Amino acid sequence: MKRPKTLLALSLALCALVSWAVSFAGRSGHPVNAYFLYVAYDVGISIILAVSLNLINGYTGQFSLGHAGFMAAGAYTAGVLSTHLGPRLIPLLGGDSPFAHSIVFLTALLVGGLAAALTGLLVGVPSLRLKGDYLAIVTLGFGEIIRVILQNTPAVGGSRGYSVAMGYTNLFWTYGFAMITIYVVMAMVHSTYGRGFLAVHDDEVAAEAMGINTTRYKVTAFVTGAFFAGIGGGLYAHSKQFLNPSGFDFIKSIEIVVMVILGGMGNTAGVVLAAIVLTLLPEVLRPIAGYRMVIYSLLLIILMLTCPQGLFASIGSGLRRLLRRKTGVSTSPSTHG
Amino acid sequence: MNAPGQLLVLEQCTIRFGGLTAVSKLDLAVSERALVGLIGPNGAGKTTVFNLITGVYQPTEGRILFDGKSIDGKRPYQITEHGIARTFQNIRLFPSLSVFDNVRVAFHLHVLSGIEHALWRGRAFHDEEAAITAQVLEMLAIFKLERFRDTPAKSLPYGDQRRLEIVRALATRPRLLLLDEPAAGMNPTEKVELMSLIRFIQEKYHLSILLVEHDMKVVMGICEHIVVLDYGVKIAEGNPAAIRSNAKVIEAYLGEDSGSGAPNSQSPP
Ligand SMILES: Nc1ncnc2c1ncn2[C@@H]1O[C@H](COP(=O)(O)OP(=O)(O)OP(=O)(O)O)[C@@H](O)[C@H]1O
Ligand SMILES: [Mg+2]
16 A cells, blocks of 8 residues: 555546446436346445454454444434435525535535544443453444434334335445545554554454553544544445344344354455455345355355355465465465464 | 662562462562563572562552662563563463564564554655664574564574564663573573673663573572562572572472582473
């Protein structure tokens, strides 16, 4: 990453271009299959969720099982905002125009992200005394609390669910925010400041002895991770246009954790790959209907067993082994341990 | 009792763990630029003294002053900010980080740019990162670790791990360095090198050093002043010659044959 900002700008431009091309094709009578679009949104949202959780679980080494809770906070906040305040804001923004709708959507997403970040702070601070399994249990409990609260809040439909008026989510917003999430997490970690997250992961006592405020780092990881989970939730809300509290249960959290583990904790590229693979897998298996989830689970177990270091690392070392066999030259680094 | 020139002062420090008094009414002073040894049998409370000084534990009674100011109740990272760095008896490097990053993390306190600079990645950020890289590489070169630059700390040879821990502590730019059994697990040649290394860093970085060590050749060889603990109580202090001939110390720790390297008890590996 020599010029990360340029790279980010270029990829945002690419997202805009592709998104525009898709909508142009739609308007000129060659619409892209809606199913593919929705799967593409799911993949982008998974990337956002997994990369942001990787900051907490992978880089900082805090075992959080509450990501679906942060996602729910963002999804409901953004959904309610655009549905209730949107119609009032549009006239103020000069009436019904793509610009006005974009502003409404962006605002809803960002406020959703902030709401999730705030919940991240509320969970993060008291949970900091806990480690490992205990932290996992507390964050899991917290996620369930959010779900139960939503289920019992009639204003957002309770357990019947909540309909979001606008289907704002498109390729640009989804992949734009995915790029931003990747950029933010990688830029944070790739700096002297950011090595502190890895230090906390490796040894908290030693990290403190090096002058690192471990509490501050953990809270930063929680709040940043939660913020992007909230953004992911907002995109989800405006893609499905229907929110049901049970969609944010701990199974959802575990799905995201699995992406992080399979991607190789603290390896952003691997986590992105795992998010793509694990989101596409159930879709690919759709034709075999009834056995779909059985096969999915089986494949998951096989992947976990064969790639304990993470999908990406395994592919990397597999390629290396293959190269070595072809060329007879050792390409593996001398330091392995 | 805070005489001028005294960098670290412990006044009547006591810490109890349940019924066990690990350190009892300890008075200890380390003056500016001094090299003080802290010795005693296994379980005497030496590491506990380090943990008290660095804020890992809070004293049950007593006070700790650094540079004339009380550092009681401060968290370990704040104490490092004040200028106290340490190494650990059981090496605690960042095992998965490279040798380079282990030292880089220790520059943390002296990094001006925080999260916003890391995200924006402007000129100031790149300049500072380049400056830190240069300083880390310089330190690695001084301590002959540069060939391990990209090696994960956990795959370093044992002696180099101990050395890296000292380098990492130095990178926080301390005024007082606490070394907990730096010679443990080293062979005689490495021990001799370690002694000159300790003298060298004390000169170069103008340090005060408090050294816990079981190897008497090392302790007697470099310390000007030695404090002896037994069951958490200070039983003697003085210069090496006085300690070597002190009857109480011989009985509790050194044994009759006090000229040799190893005292009665040996540290666990
Ligand atoms: N956190 C703790 N809880 C309970 N007891 C403790 C704790 N830390 C230390 N102790 C006890 O305090 C006493 C002093 O231990 P300490 O580790 O300071 O000894 P030491 O002088 O460093 O010994 P060694 O030479 O073996 O390293 C021991 O009896 C130890 O069991
Ligand atoms: Mg000890």
